[in-house]
Amino acid sequence: MSNDDEMVGYRQQPGKLPFSRPGSGGKNQFSELRDIQLIPESQGGKKHQPKGDHRHDPLISGTSIGKSTALVDSKWKVTGKANYGDDIRLSNELIGKIVRSPHHYARVLSIDISKAVELEGVIAIATGADAQNSFGVLPVTKDEHAMAIEKTRHKGDLVACVAAIDEITALEAVRLIEVEYEVLDSIHDMRKGLDDSEYPIHDRGQYHIGESNVQKRVFQEFGNIGEMIPNSVANHKSNWLFAGVNHGFTEPHAVVADWDPSGRLTLYTPQQVPHYVHRALADVLEIPMHQINVYRTFVGGGFGGKSDPFPHEMCAAILARKSGRPVRITFDREEVFWVNRGRHPSRIEMDIHADSDGRLCGVQTDALIDGGAFASFGHVTTYYNGVLHTAPYELGAFHYTGARVWTNKPASGAMRGHGAVNSRCAVEVGLDDIAEQLSVDPITLRLANLLPPFSATITGFRITSIGMRECLEKVKKASNWDKKFRQLPLGHGIGIGCGFFISGSGLPIHWDPNKFPHATVHLKIDMDGGVTIHTGAADIGQGSDTVVAQSVAEVLGLPLDMIRVRSRETDTSPVDLGSYSSRVTFMNANAAISAAMEIRKDLLKAASIITETEIEKLVIGDRRIFDKQDPAIGVSYLEALHKAQEDRGALTSSGSYRTPPMGRAHKGAAAGLAPAYSFSAYVAEVKVDMETGQTKVLEVWAAHDCGKALNPLSVKGQIIGSCHMGLGQVLSEEMKYSRGGDLLNPDLLDYKIPSIHEMPKVNPIIVESNDLEGPFGAKEAGEGPLLPILPAVCNAVYDASGIRVNELPITGDRLYKEIEKKCKILKISNPLNLPNPSLIHSDLQTVLESRASKHSERDLERILSEEKTPYHNGALFGMNPEVPGDEQDSRWEIRVIPDDQYLSNPRLAGSAWRHVERRKRND
Amino acid sequence: MSRFRLPMIPASDEVSWTSKINNVDFSTTIASNSILLDVLRNKGGSLGTKRGCDLGTCGCCTVLVDGIPKLSCLTMAKEVEGSKITTVEGLSLGHHLHPIQETFAEYGGSQCGFCTPGFLVVISALLDENPNPNDHEIKTAIEGNLCRCTGYQQIIDSVKAASEIMLNNVKIEDSTSPKSDPHPGFNN
Structure with missing residues (x-):
């Protein structure tokens, strides 16, 4: 470790990778040893568990888990009774509208509201002067204001806002506000953001990186970089350009702010992360958090796009405060694109090296990502572009340079598959190319390079359950891969892609995990027997309310109709970090189980008193608690409940979840840490029209390892929906900017979301790896399933046409240009005569096959053995699996700062390191 | 804008x-x-x-x-x-949902639910006209509706299930009918 000053004080266990006993920390430790004898006989007794037992097995009552379940709030949605942001109508409401900057980058010299004030019906006007405090989703990068303070940083940036009695008046007032600007030179090409600038878009004071627009830069080297290239026999090199994409949720942002007579603010907003808005409002309005109630309405799709605290939410609160009346602000679709937070436009250089044994001896990634005008989640995105492709494969060495720059565009942020999607696409396409160079099957290549269960990645992430192998094997079989790959006629192809994603972020954004749990759930049961769940997890349509209800129902042996979830208001819900990083099922359901176990104990105790049976002999079934040996002895749920309530009335309990200590201690070690990871493998079959370049996806086989499908209906829905969104990015969706930097398609007509006709048949395949720490074995299924579809389609396009695309989306004109180019090079006039890619296996194929089958046995052994011996990345290359690489080989290094040698010839994003932070400069 | x-x-x-x-x-x-x-x-x-x-x-x-x-x-x-x-508010009859409302909930046709009202009215018109539509007819009917969550597949499943309910004249229960008994097998 070369730079000690870069070591930061995360409270983690450095170095050693402890395989602690599964279980959450938090208030309710429930790491009891598993006792499968406790599974009720009525539920199948000692049921077959191919992946071993789970600590939640004894809690299974057979009522809910694993059964396809309609979302608990679906009846509201199908009757029109679900109230989304704009459906909150309070009496005496005002309509808020926003004055937006017409310039890409400008200094605000003056704002004249005199004419607007005089317009009849205008009640309140606010400008940046009314809210000086900055905010932002990450505490380290609070760079947003409710309205421009000094500068506007992109076209559509907020300058002022108006509340009036109706929409027409508000729009007219917006027109009457006169703003004087001094236009500044704007930056639109992300590469320009790496250079010094006269007026950087933000000024971070002593932490500013040179005078540039670099918002965040990352340098990471793991392993023996020097040996990576000399050892390789196959080398992939590609240079990708990914267009930015927008979430495209159907509900535009809308917010209602209302200050009640006691002076408390209620903010009605469709938010994925009410807690962060709660914090930001307190900062901006300069009132304590307890004076604010954030009410999450139904959310009409989030996908990451409703997880920042937004300036318009601040505006509504400010206008409502000034006017003394409720204020509703609803965006039109164009404004949704102005606020954006979609996937970063990216330039990714991907180098992959493989040695003569078909091992991946090195991956070098350089990712420059275009952050737009604000930081948003970008700090994390910059890491994720690198660290989230260090698995599922065992790597010899890993080198990542990443940089995120500010440009004068609507801000990029978190979007489904946050930060992992683009670089994953580049990796998986690279592997396809490596397989081609080695003349082996790309699925076999992957199967022979997988990390085993209970292992550590090269960057020190703790892999527990891993269903990658099963995913690959299942899609291979289902798609009839062996009969199709490289054997279909020209214009028809099949391709594979894999994915790896976090199941909840290991570190919460806002606090030290040792101080607060990640998720907390409260339960309350009164005499009626119905269970009220209080949780702060935001249901954004993914079904988090349902999964929490199912978990509680399962533990207490109740049907779902006896469970009601209250998750809307921060006044009544325990703090929850919100719906992002695919954390809700894992963390919230764990907290819910923990809370339900408390109640379960009370019920069992009561039943034991009534039946005079030992507690240990009792089990819970459907609304009944009975003796396992003699089911005739037992009491109904209500009887036990009433007995339990004799002393203290309503039963209440609280459960929580926090992640176990994980990870290593280098700078950035926390980014990408998760208590579990999901894995997926997709095969896509496509048709490419060689004469027009049009690509049509025919069918997708999509296997996803979600640990355990608590609600298979929802898991399948997430897999198919992810395919839909990923297909949009790979084939048609793109935020197009003109040369002058104008966004050309801020509407759903030109921003092309796939319709029903573009959607292929998707065959979802659920793989259950039974994660030891997941609730009943579950991991995430919301984001990971998006990753593999992009490379699967790219690789299928290659199989069909012989063209390696490196620019997304693969529109007809782009692909046809490549086809034309190839025709010219090969001097072929008719694209239909282009050579069709073919494959004759080399000797390496059998070597890889036998390695894969050996690894398959090894993996099963590791899953089933009680003793989890450490396995660190590198064992495949002959290193000692018991200790991390840097502790056994002095040439195996971890570096997080580039040396002079690197800086003399940096790659694109790496060149961000040529700047010196202001505080470290001597001038 | x-x-x-x-x-x-x-x-x-x-x-x-x-x-x-x-x-x-x-x-x-x-x-x-x-x-x-x-x-x-x-x-x-x-x-x-x-x-x-x-x-x-x-x-x-x-x-x-x-x-x-x-x-x-x-x-x-x-x-x-x-x-x-x-x-969408006019599709159900009191507390008896229209079959497509019932199946949208049950078959995952609705995730975030924001596009759902649009889909439901279009599909109810389709089913009125043609109670047994094939895949192509369903796709043509909903081609003007965007859904960002479901990828449409479970919407098609829902339509087919609704069609079955309508063809077989299955009665849809009143949603206000009694729910689970917390005290099963006993008379209070």
């Missing part, structure tokens, strides 16, 4: 407007240039009819005008004066 859109001409005429919304006669006064979507949401009591894009591209605002699906964001209210308008 507000900053860049030309201001609408203020102070348009107030005119009276009548129609039959979900089988109930409805009359009000509206600005003569009102769009049907605004009238339904702001005056007609149908907050279930959603605004997704303002441009007729997403289908969230679809309602039935005399039984025919129409994009209410592209329809002037005056155009449909006197018509019979059905919104």
Whole structure:
């Protein structure tokens, strides 16, 4: 470790990778040893568990888990009774509208509201002067204001806002506000953001990186970089350009702010992360958090796009405060694109090296990502572009340079598959190319390079359950891969892609995990027997309310109709970090189980008193608690409940979840840490029209390892929906900017979301790896399933046409240009005569096959053995699996700062390191 | 868009407007240039009819005008004066849901639910006309509706299940019927 000053004080266990006993920390430790004898006989007794037992097995009552379940709030949605942001109508409401900057980058010299004030019906006007405090989703990068303070940083940036009695008046007032600007030179090409600038878009004071627009830069080297290239026999090199994409949720942002007579603010907003808005409002309005109630309405799709605290939410609160009346602000679709937070436009250089044994001896990634005008989640995105492709494969060495720059565009942020999607696409396409160079099957290549269960990645992430192998094997079989790959006629192809994603972020954004749990759930049961769940997890349509209800129902042996979830208001819900990083099922359901176990104990105790049976002999079934040996002895749920309530009335309990200590201690070690990871493998079959370049996806086989499908209906829905969104990015969706930097398609007509006709048949395949720490074995299924579809389609396009695309989306004109180019090079006039890619296996194929089958046995052994011996990345290359690489080989290094040698010839994003932070400069 | 859109001409005429919304006669006064979507949401009591894009591209605002699906964001209210308008709120009969509402919930046709009202009215019109549609007919019917969550597959499953319910005349239970007994097997 070369730079000690870069070591930061995360409270983690450095170095050693402890395989602690599964279980959450938090208030309710429930790491009891598993006792499968406790599974009720009525539920199948000692049921077959191919992946071993789970600590939640004894809690299974057979009522809910694993059964396809309609979302608990679906009846509201199908009757029109679900109230989304704009459906909150309070009496005496005002309509808020926003004055937006017409310039890409400008200094605000003056704002004249005199004419607007005089317009009849205008009640309140606010400008940046009314809210000086900055905010932002990450505490380290609070760079947003409710309205421009000094500068506007992109076209559509907020300058002022108006509340009036109706929409027409508000729009007219917006027109009457006169703003004087001094236009500044704007930056639109992300590469320009790496250079010094006269007026950087933000000024971070002593932490500013040179005078540039670099918002965040990352340098990471793991392993023996020097040996990576000399050892390789196959080398992939590609240079990708990914267009930015927008979430495209159907509900535009809308917010209602209302200050009640006691002076408390209620903010009605469709938010994925009410807690962060709660914090930001307190900062901006300069009132304590307890004076604010954030009410999450139904959310009409989030996908990451409703997880920042937004300036318009601040505006509504400010206008409502000034006017003394409720204020509703609803965006039109164009404004949704102005606020954006979609996937970063990216330039990714991907180098992959493989040695003569078909091992991946090195991956070098350089990712420059275009952050737009604000930081948003970008700090994390910059890491994720690198660290989230260090698995599922065992790597010899890993080198990542990443940089995120500010440009004068609507801000990029978190979007489904946050930060992992683009670089994953580049990796998986690279592997396809490596397989081609080695003349082996790309699925076999992957199967022979997988990390085993209970292992550590090269960057020190703790892999527990891993269903990658099963995913690959299942899609291979289902798609009839062996009969199709490289054997279909020209214009028809099949391709594979894999994915790896976090199941909840290991570190919460806002606090030290040792101080607060990640998720907390409260339960309350009164005499009626119905269970009220209080949780702060935001249901954004993914079904988090349902999964929490199912978990509680399962533990207490109740049907779902006896469970009601209250998750809307921060006044009544325990703090929850919100719906992002695919954390809700894992963390919230764990907290819910923990809370339900408390109640379960009370019920069992009561039943034991009534039946005079030992507690240990009792089990819970459907609304009944009975003796396992003699089911005739037992009491109904209500009887036990009433007995339990004799002393203290309503039963209440609280459960929580926090992640176990994980990870290593280098700078950035926390980014990408998760208590579990999901894995997926997709095969896509496509048709490419060689004469027009049009690509049509025919069918997708999509296997996803979600640990355990608590609600298979929802898991399948997430897999198919992810395919839909990923297909949009790979084939048609793109935020197009003109040369002058104008966004050309801020509407759903030109921003092309796939319709029903573009959607292929998707065959979802659920793989259950039974994660030891997941609730009943579950991991995430919301984001990971998006990753593999992009490379699967790219690789299928290659199989069909012989063209390696490196620019997304693969529109007809782009692909046809490549086809034309190839025709010219090969001097072929008719694209239909282009050579069709073919494959004759080399000797390496059998070597890889036998390695894969050996690894398959090894993996099963590791899953089933009680003793989890450490396995660190590198064992495949002959290193000692018991200790991390840097502790056994002095040439195996971890570096997080580039040396002079690197800086003399940096790659694109790496060149961000040529700047010196202001505080470290001597001038 | 507000900053860049030309201001609408203020102070348009107030005119009276009548129609039959979900089988109930409805009359009000509206600005003569009102769009049907605004009238339904702001005056007609149908907050279930959603605004997704303002441009007729997403289908969230679809309602039935005399039984025919129409994009209410592209329809002037005056155009449909006197018509019979059905919104998502008009699909169920009291607490008996329309089969497509029932199956949308059960088969995962709805995730976030924002596009759902548009899909439901379009599909109810399809099923009225053709209770047993094939895949192609279903796809053609909903081609104007965007859904960002489901990838459409579970929507098609829902339509097929609803069609089965309608063909077999299966009765859909009143949603207010008694739920699970917390004290099973005992008489209180």
